[in-house]
Amino acid sequence: MSDLVVIVYPTEAKAEEVRQRLFELQKQYLISLNDAVIATKTETGKIKLNQIVNTTLAGAASGSFWGLLIGVIFLNPLLGVAVGAASGAIGGALTDAGINDAFMKELANNLQPGNGALFLLIQTMTADKILKEIQGYGGTVLKTSLDETKEQSLREALDQAAAAA
Template sequence: MSDLIVLGFDHVDDAAKVLTECRVLQKEYLLDLEDAVVVTRDAQGKVHLHQSVNLEKAGASWGLLSGGFWGALVGLLCLNPLAGFLIGSAVGAGAGALSGKFSDYGIDDGFIKQLSDTIPPNTSALFILVRKSQPEKVLADLSQFKGHARILQTSLSPEAEEKLKAALGQVAAAQAKA
């Protein structure tokens, strides 16, 4: 089962920096991300979602290939495979992009938009869906962002959430407030 972690940041570019570090950890096989979304809110209050998986592009690519194949096959039967390939490719790419636009993968977009409405202007948030990880090594690496991130929401166990708070420097801040 995957775990959802939502981190908030005081600067617009901090969430992208943490996602870049998570991708480095993923290349080292310490973290397995299912989905990640960087959310920024500009000075005017407009929310921007930056999805890590572009479903429109993936759908268009797949549609181009499959449409081209089937178009060439039908065109071959009609003695004009080139026209069939071109028409099939165009129709397939359009249909694939359209299906990708209306698809949702990983973290629910409605949930992202709902939680994103709570972040203040000129800040950012990082939504990550983690399949599996090496928690000790990941937390040690993410401790470089101590004091820059705060946990907005998580599906982690209470013990794992406390370890994440400690790595991000939130435990000391919470104890100081008490």
């Protein structure tokens, strides 16, 4: 079972810094992330999602390969690549892996323009080590699916950084 954690940072750059740090910790097997998305709200109120995987691009690449293969078999590789890329891109755009985009946009509506909300879908983590690593970045917990003790530990760790600043 995965846990959802949403932390709001004063800027998108700070949220990206934390996300990159978590990716480094993932390489050390301290955390396993299913998804990590940054949502921001522009001055005009538009919500922008910065996802780690572009499913449209991945679908187009995969579709191109399979289209080329089928095109070679039927002696028309260029048509095969074009059709494969188009169908792959459409399939990729319709695929929503990880955290639901509509849910993220709904929560991000509460953000102040310029803030960055880091949405994390955590499969497993070594909580005490992760908290030590991210507490210096500050941030405010917006929403979690953690149990009450873990959520309180997270809030306290982030509040300590805010109090120190």
